[in-house]
Amino acid sequence: MPNEDGSVVHLEGIHKWFGENHVLRGIDLSLDPGEVQVVIGPSGSGKSTLLRCVNLLELPSQGRVWFDGKDITDIRTDLNEVRTHIGIVFQAFNLFPHKTALRNITLPLEKVLHVSPEDAKARAMEQLTRVKLAEKADAYPGQLSGGQQQRVAIARALAMKPRLMLFDEVTSALDPELVGEVLQVMKDLAADGMTMMVVTHEMGFAREVGSRMLFMDGGVIVEDGDPRAVFSNPESERLKQFFSQIL
Amino acid sequence: MAEVSETTAEAPDTRGTSSRFADGVFAVGFVSLAVLLIGTLAIQAAFALGPRTVTERCIARGIIPFVPETATSPQSGNAGSPGMCHILEGILSPAQTAVLLFAIVAGLLAVIAGLATYRRMETRRRRNRVVVGAVFGIQASVLGAFLLWFIRATPEKSITQFLNVEALKVDHTFLLRGLVITLFMALAAESLGIVLGVLLSLLTISKRTAVRAPARVYINIFRGTPLLVQLSIGYFGVNNGLQLHQSVFVVAIVVMGLNAGAYTAEVFRAGIQSIEQGQMEAARSLGFSYLQAMRYSIVPQALRRVIPPLLNEFVILIKDTSLVVILGLPLQRLELFGAGQQGYSDTYNATYFVAIAIGYLIITLPMIGIVNAVERRLRSGLVSVTGAA
Numbered sequence: 176m177p178n179e180d181g182s183v184v185h186l187e188g189i190h191k192w193f194g195e196n197h198v199l200r201g202i203d204l205s206l207d208p209g210e211v212q213v214v215i216g217p218s219g220s221g222k223s224t225l226l227r228c229v230n231l232l233e234l235p236s237q238g239r240v241w242f243d244g245k246d247i248t249d250i251r252t253d254l255n256e257v258r259t260h261i262g263i264v265f266q267a268f269n270l271f272p273h274k275t276a277l278r279n280i281t282l283p284l285e286k287v288l289h290v291s292p293e294d295a296k297a298r299a300m301e302q303l304t305r306v307k308l309a310e311k312a313d314a315y316p317g318q319l320s321g322g323q324q325q326r327v328a329i330a331r332a333l334a335m336k337p338r339l340m341l342f343d344e345v346t347s348a349l350d351p352e353l354v355g356e357v358l359q360v361m362k363d364l365a366a367d368g369m370t371m372m373v374v375t376h377e378m379g380f381a382r383e384v385g386s387r388m389l390f391m392d393g394g395v396i397v398e399d400g401d402p403r404a405v406f407s408n409p410e411s412e413r414l415k416q417f418f419s420q421i422l
Numbered sequence: 423m424a425e426v427s428e429t430t431a432e433a434p435d436t437r438g439t440s441s442r443f444a445d446g447v448f449a450v451g452f453v454s455l456a457v458l459l460i461g462t463l464a465i466q467a468a469f470a471l472g473p474r475t476v477t478e479r480c481i482a483r484g485i486i487p488f489v490p491e492t493a494t495s496p497q498s499g500n501a502g503s504p505g506m507c508h509i510l511e512g513i514l515s516p517a518q519t520a521v522l523l524f525a526i527v528a529g530l531l532a533v534i535a536g537l538a539t540y541r542r543m544e545t546r547r548r549r550n551r552v553v554v555g556a557v558f559g560i561q562a563s564v565l566g567a568f569l570l571w572f573i574r575a576t577p578e579k580s581i582t583q584f585l586n587v588e589a590l591k592v593d594h595t596f597l598l599r600g601l602v603i604t605l606f607m608a609l610a611a612e613s614l615g616i617v618l619g620v621l622l623s624l625l626t627i628s629k630r631t632a633v634r635a636p637a638r639v640y641i642n643i644f645r646g647t648p649l650l651v652q653l654s655i656g657y658f659g660v661n662n663g664l665q666l667h668q669s670v671f672v673v674a675i676v677v678m679g680l681n682a683g684a685y686t687a688e689v690f691r692a693g694i695q696s697i698e699q700g701q702m703e704a705a706r707s708l709g710f711s712y713l714q715a716m717r718y719s720i721v722p723q724a725l726r727r728v729i730p731p732l733l734n735e736f737v738i739l740i741k742d743t744s745l746v747v748i749l750g751l752p753l754q755r756l757e758l759f760g761a762g763q764q765g766y767s768d769t770y771n772a773t774y775f776v777a778i779a780i781g782y783l784i785i786t787l788p789m790i791g792i793v794n795a796v797e798r799r800l801r802s803g804l805v806s807v808t809g810a811a
Contacts, residue, residue: 230707232703232706232707255706255709255710255711256709258706258707258708258709259708259709261707262707263707265700265703265704267698267700269698269700269701269703269704270704271701271704271705271718271719271723272723273722273723273726282718283705283708283709283710286710286714286718287708287709287710287714288709328704331708332708335708335709
């Protein structure tokens, strides 16, 4: 069930302080179904914090997050239930190192969604096949390459059948030759119509796959528009400067 | 280096060749130590296999044949004197002195040769041999000098006090039972300590001060006072004061368990806090509750990491059971130290303390071995703890 304005998630006046540090300075944002929103910006600009505010891994100091037509910043919200609908993939993979790839995926299905072990296994294998790692089902994370671990992490999130996927610099910790396989999985996912919010430094991916691009700096959204337009015609001095530094 | 070397089947030996001199220093050092150890054991074995009599020299030194008490005369002499006499004869034999003198002289030679030349050795292998030779030399000469001092003093006194196996026969049933009781007390206290420690550690990582504070107070009091004091308060104070009517045995296990709980809690806390924050975030983002995340992700990983420190705590606990002696366990419940003390007071022979020292080692050495093996396994990465490949 979308929000009243038809969005999957809607952020309203989000501020975040870490102690004295004012990291997010008033963010208003909506994600529409099927939208692939790409967030770029220099480090320390608040991109990851913004992403983590969507599933409330970080609690906003001020402002509201609407999901499913409800304000999930309301203290009475069952966040555990909400989070089953919002998948997130981290830079550091964060697979459970003491569980196999398959068990990493079936564990939350069984313990959180109460899926039967047989169904959980079927769902997990379906997702592992999707990320082309079916033959690695019984491998432990330590036996997989970084790219493979990250694909398992994506499969783990997808197996929960989320309505929204968050990606937090998922290729930043990977060796360059492993980045492609992870981006390919994300491209396929976008093509399947998944609603995605992607914090990334991969400008090629951002331009090619993104349906909307946000440029953040100093805790605010500086530019917001079609990726190709933003790339070819940056309006602000800060974005021009940012591009000149990274491209 | 820019130079491209030819591909060889084997990796090049960068340690270089040895030399006759370097091998010589190594040999002298090695032989000095080997002669000392093997020679001494061989001499003892030869005398042990010889006739079991009490020689004149032994009698002169006070190792006198044992004569049981009769109606006309009191008991006299040393129980087990033939056994002790051959040890003494071996120690006092010229062969033993020769072995020691040889070991000291050869050892010192290796040390001098090694120290004088190791910096000038041309290859790594040579330096290595020379240094190891000198180290063996130091060990041989120090050990040899100590044994020589021991021989020149009054070895008969040490032998009767430390190596009189005969004296152990008086109370040997206490010793075996003591070993079992010590192990039982330690296991019971540790079990209580682990349950308590897990609960306390979960309280200490709470973000709420009101939850943390009582756990911290408990831990700091038990870690900050001697177990001896806790045992005394537990038995003479709490048990008697509250009219609990529990035996020393039960009180001791409970107090040691409460004490172990405080230490175990700190071990678990450190283990839990050593797990990356990302593990909790990943679990919570999949919809796990805090307790589920703890149960399925954090605690299982932390448990692997705390096995070595936990076993260390257990080794300490095993040794601490000896403190119960101040409360006075009943005779049939004596733990190992109590058993040794009982034996000592019956015979005035310190061999009992040597025996219980060996008894503690029988339990603790395998534990220490396990700790080291587990640590090696953790370090070698067989139990992968990081996500990165």
